[in-house]
Amino acid sequence: MDFKIAVLAGDGIGPEISVQGVDVMSAVCEKFGHKVSYEYAICGADAIDKVGDPFPEATYQVCKDADAVLFSAVGDPKFDNDPTAKVRPEQGLLAMRKKLGLFANIRPVQTFKCLIHKSPLRAELVENADFICIRELTGGMYFGEKYQDNDKAYDTNYYTRPEIERILKVAFEYAMKRRKHLTVVDKANVLASSRLWRQIAQEMAPNYPEVTTDYMFVDNAAMKMIQEPAFFDVMVTENTFGDILTDEGSVISGSMGLLPSASTGESTPVFEPIHGSWPQAKGLNIANPLAQILSVAMLFEYFDCKEEGALIRKAVDASLDENVRTPEIQVADGAKYGTKEVGQWIVDYIKKA
Amino acid sequence: MDFKIAVLAGDGIGPEISVQGVDVMSAVCEKFGHKVSYEYAICGADAIDKVGDPFPEATYQVCKDADAVLFSAVGDPKFDNDPTAKVRPEQGLLAMRKKLGLFANIRPVQTFKCLIHKSPLRAELVENADFICIRELTGGMYFGEKYQDNDKAYDTNYYTRPEIERILKVAFEYAMKRRKHLTVVDKANVLASSRLWRQIAQEMAPNYPEVTTDYMFVDNAAMKMIQEPAFFDVMVTENTFGDILTDEGSVISGSMGLLPSASTGESTPVFEPIHGSWPQAKGLNIANPLAQILSVAMLFEYFDCKEEGALIRKAVDASLDENVRTPEIQVADGAKYGTKEVGQWIVDYIKKA
Ligand SMILES: CC(C)[C@H](C(=O)O)[C@@H](O)C(=O)O
Numbered sequence A, B: 001m002d003f004k005i006a007v008l009a010g011d012g013i014g015p016e017i018s019v020q021g022v023d024v025m026s027a028v029c030e031k032f033g034h035k036v037s038y039e040y041a042i043c044g045a046d047a048i049d050k051v052g053d054p055f056p057e058a059t060y061q062v063c064k065d066a067d068a069v070l071f072s073a074v075g076d077p078k079f080d081n082d083p084t085a086k087v088r089p090e091q092g093l094l095a096m097r098k099k100l101g102l103f104a105n106i107r108p109v110q111t112f113k114c115l116i117h118k119s120p121l122r123a124e125l126v127e128n129a130d131f132i133c134i135r136e137l138t139g140g141m142y143f144g145e146k147y148q149d150n151d152k153a154y155d156t157n158y159y160t161r162p163e164i165e166r167i168l169k170v171a172f173e174y175a176m177k178r179r180k181h182l183t184v185v186d187k188a189n190v191l192a193s194s195r196l197w198r199q200i201a202q203e204m205a206p207n208y209p210e211v212t213t214d215y216m217f218v219d220n221a222a223m224k225m226i227q228e229p230a231f232f233d234v235m236v237t238e239n240t241f242g243d244i245l246t247d248e249g250s251v252i253s254g255s256m257g258l259l260p261s262a263s264t265g266e267s268t269p270v271f272e273p274i275h276g277s278w279p280q281a282k283g284l285n286i287a288n289p290l291a292q293i294l295s296v297a298m299l300f301e302y303f304d305c306k307e308e309g310a311l312i313r314k315a316v317d318a319s320l321d322e323n324v325r326t327p328e329i330q331v332a333d334g335a336k337y338g339t340k341e342v343g344q345w346i347v348d349y350i351k352k353a
């Protein structure tokens, strides 16, 4: 294949981990005989500082023309105290999602054996957890009509049938590729939008007779994820519920710093770590590059390059097994590796493989 | 005092635990020289079966004329498979909240030493957890304008300034009575309604200079509650977020079956266990009456009868210490007590105290 990759490094630790992702991408392409080229573009606080817009038109063009976007992280503390500020890095994220039509956010929740002790949950509950949260990403209250004055405010949780059908299709198809168990999460006992979600899911389910589809209220899902995370295989939900549940899911795994995600839809797909820009660590060479590197694995898998993805996952597992780890996951007496050193180790592993 | 109590036993195990709550109420009143009278009224599936309405007008009148409502649980599996059915037990709950103006749902999240091993979280994380979730209960998407047809649907997350001010006032006042730490949970980086919440909270905070007020996005709160539940003292949020977070909070405590709640507002306050109607256990004398009994403690505390509340809490702690427990929390070699026997033990303890 011939990959044209848009690289959006963003803020904080973004640029450091981005480099590691790119190096792994290059190493794998070389190994498997793929061509790859990179276009770099600005976003987030970096882009606000430079051009006053967290997702400038030029960046959009670079993304649109690419096969995939390798995204790192956005966010800067100078914007944190005023969530009502007119221009904020997060708006760049929302603009990217909307403009690229990234309606499906895919977040695997996976535990790594050697990191299970990092989970806030008791080990026996979490050790078999392995599920995927699929979050609708371009609808609901995030993009519905809004109003605010000094005395009242509202947001509209608006969904249309095609929006719901396309995300449920993604979910059913993921379930088919996995353990064939789909949990549709909603609040159909209260919300009209949820009732439409549930109605459409019930219409579609017979088309996937091998999939066991169940329906769960969001409050129950928030509990079940902690009480019995191994229950889930594929979970799908709307944007706002997904925001809450995907974060809850990632933290129970104990491996938050290692989890990648994919956002796919109408145009170029985006691959990124789920963690943020960790501004305090910027430039210190301590950030864990594994989530970024695993997002490269998801990128390959998206293009059906299974062996390429598998090799990256194998390299990551090997680095963990060999205790080649950044400080936050290093064992007590282990040597602490930097961002670059972990990345380099994985590149070397891939080259030698 | 002279207490006029409306008793709404509802469905499933409701009637069984209701009796225990009433007996404890009576025992405490006798001990402290209060008068008490009870008016019984139907609700939930029981009321649908009898009069076709889960919160009939007659029940509303009984509640309105009472000093407090002692509520048990509603819900029946025959309604579970169709959340879109026209008449459902949960609608009785929503009608009760709206008609009685119960805008503040107060849920203490408390751990019991002897039950910490029941928490899905590692013991060291949860053993110091002791916080209160305050959920707005009569606004937001639950009651905002809704629409649904075959092709689209929406819900409106609508809040007015007075609605937000009155619930924040409750929250600040709870914080003043506790460790003086209030966390306002919202999604102000995305939602207009959240921005109004945050703006009003920021306006009100200077009136409570002793309270440390912080602001947290709901996705972060869902993570923080698992990673460091002891961080929280009082948390306040809007209706839908509160639905999710209060359930998450109760399950991390490991004591879900023991947690009571209060819903207060413009008219008669309601006191109830947070657990549901557990229809499978109906009539088996195995349901734990402690959440219902502790909701009686909250009732007394609401009327500033602190000693009365404290005595109930002491009796509950004693029953746990003496292993007088229902099956689901009994230790391996302990005798299993029934709903009635646990209730009776607590009544006897109160009489002898
Ligand atoms: C930063 C914020 C707007 C964003 C969201 O709510 O979608 C983030 O929390 C996420 O989940 O990607």
Ligand SMILES: CC(C)[C@H](C(=O)O)[C@@H](O)C(=O)O
Pocket (backbone or CB within 6 Å): A189, A190, A219, B090, B093, B243
């Ligand atoms: C039954 C349902 C309507 C209700 C709610 O969502 O408020 C319940 O989950 C609760 O939290 O009391």
